[in-house]
Amino acid sequence: xxYCHLAETSWALNSEIKQGQxxxxxxxxGHTTGPHVHYEVLIGGKLADPIxxxxxxxDRKAPEGTIPFGME
Numbered sequence: 001x002x003y004c005h006l007a008e009t010s011w012a013l014n015s016e017i018k019q020g021q022x023x024x025x026x027x028x029x030g031h032t033t034g035p036h037v038h039y040e041v042l043i044g045g046k047l048a049d050p051i052x053x054x055x056x057x058x059d060r061k062a063p064e065g066t067i068p069f070g071m072e
Contacts, residue, residue: 001053004038005029 001017003009007027017023026035041048 002038002040002042004040005032005036007035 003023005027006024007029009024010022011017011024024037026037028035039050041050041053
């Protein structure tokens with residue numbers, strides 16, 4: 001995983017990050033328009049869809065007639 005644009009990190013390189021764990025403070029580095037975190041998942045050097053690593057399938061369920069975040 002890659003976390004970019006953080007102003008400060010609270011973990012060490014190659015450490016295990018658990019869901020819900022604080023990883024740092026949002027930053028505004030480079031040519032960004034506002035503070036945010038850029039999150040990437042790489043598998044075998046290729047980008048993977050990060051939604052599969054943010055929430056379980058159960059957590060992604062939304063009330064009938066709505067679209068869950070990230071599933072538009």
